[in-house]
Amino acid sequence: MLLYLVMELMDASLCQVIHMDLDHERMSYLLYQILCGIRHLHSAGIIHRDLKPSNIVVKSDCTLKILDFGLARTACTNFMMTPYVVTRYYRAPEVILGMKYKENxxxxxxxxxxxxxxxxxxxxxxxxxxxxxxxxIEVLGTPTMEFMNRLMETVRNYVLNKPQYPGVNFAELFPDWAFPSETEQDKLKTGQARDLLSKMLVIDPEARISVEEALNHPYIHVWYDPAEADAPPPQISDKQLEEREHSIDQWKELIYDEVIDWEERSKNGVTKEDCSDAVSGSASQSSSANDISSMSTEQTLASDTDSSSIDTLTGPLDESQ
Structure with a gap:
């Protein structure tokens, strides 16, 4: 699920898969893999900060990989609080409002x-x-005063001066007909999927579900494999590397050294295939590469980017800025 130094060819981005007729099983399994991937990142102190469908690729056997770590940062770096992150449509409220933020x-x-x-x-x-x-806020409602009190004063005044919205009920926002159809025999239910959505799409990060809690949610936990979800985090030899200035030639040399190190570890038995087996389970490789809609989990059930945030505006917070 995590990006390898040498990437194998995938069949489609999640942008394409989103518009296909997915059943609960496939949707749940894709989400499980995304959550496993970011759990490994978070356990290593890394925040991806730019998760979106175009940064996620899928094979016809339903295995998935997360791409594009250009905006990823270790949680200890000074870059952590910059608003210059996350494609706008997928940007968390705390980032939009210039608050301190963390892995969730x-x-x-x-x-x-x-x-x-x-x-x-x-x-x-x-x-x-x-x-x-x-x-x-038109969809999820105006946040609580507890949340408002954590905002900078100018931002809080702006938010308080906006119309107050009650929010849309999740059953209305995501009605049953929008989800994959289900039968009595299905172990995964629409109600479970909607409940997971309601716990992830929470404005206040303090009340939002964590990646560990999401992996243990009934809609996701059916796939839970300790060998995947609890695998050791990726090792970061120098967590302050990205905070130091490097020339282009120095970056090239650092990347070259990383590739050589990977090759040496591969010779010692840590191969790309081994890692793939560890994180992707035993998904079948026999599905047609030209038909993502026939993806098989082969397991048993158990855009637009800008660089602004509201806090970057020092004057009156109007929409002309």
């Missing part, structure tokens, strides 16, 4: 991705960062 900004993005998988379209499609916030 990635969970908000996963919730937006899941919502898009259900509805077949972007759920919060703002035209700029201010409109993005408006779209969020």
């Amino acid at each position: 900004v990635d969970i908000w993005s996963v919730g937006c991705i899941m919502g898009e998988m259900v509805k077949g379209s972007v759920i919060f499609q703002g035209t700029d960062h201010i409109d993005q916030w408006n779209k969020v």
Whole structure:
């Protein structure tokens, strides 16, 4: 699920898969893999910060990989609080509002991705960062004063001066007909999927579900494999590397050294195939590469980017800025 130094060819991005007729089993399994991937990142102190369908690729056997770590940062770096992250449609409220944020900004993005998988379209499609916030509160409702009190004063005044929204009930926002159809024999239910969405799409990060809790949610836990979900985190030899200035030639040398190190570890028995087996389970490789809609889990059930946030505006917070 995590990106290898040498990537194998995948069949499609999640952008394409979203518009296919997925059943609960496939949707749940894809989400499970995304959550496993970001759990490994978070356990190593890394926040991806740009999760979106175009950064996730899928094979016809339903295995999945997370791509594009260009905005990923270790949680200890000074870059952690920058608003210059996350494609707007998948940007967490705390990022939009210039608050301090932590790993579960990635969970908000996963919730937006899941919502898009259900509805077949972007759920919060703002035209700029201010409109993005408006779209969020129109759907999820105006946040509590407990949340407001953690905002900077200028941002809090702006948010309090906006119209107050009660929010849309999740059963209305994601009605039964939007989900895959289910039978009495299905172990995964629409109600479970909607409940998971309601726990990920929470404005207040303090109340939002964690990646561990999401992996243990009934809609996801049926796939839980300790060998995948509890695997050792990726090792980061120098967590302050990205905070230091390097020339292009120095970056090239660092990347070359990383590739050589990977090759040496591969010779010692840690091969790409071994890692793939460890994180992807025993999914079949026999499905047609030209028909993602026939993806088989082969397991037993057990865009638009801008660089602004509201806190970057020092004057009156109007939409013309």
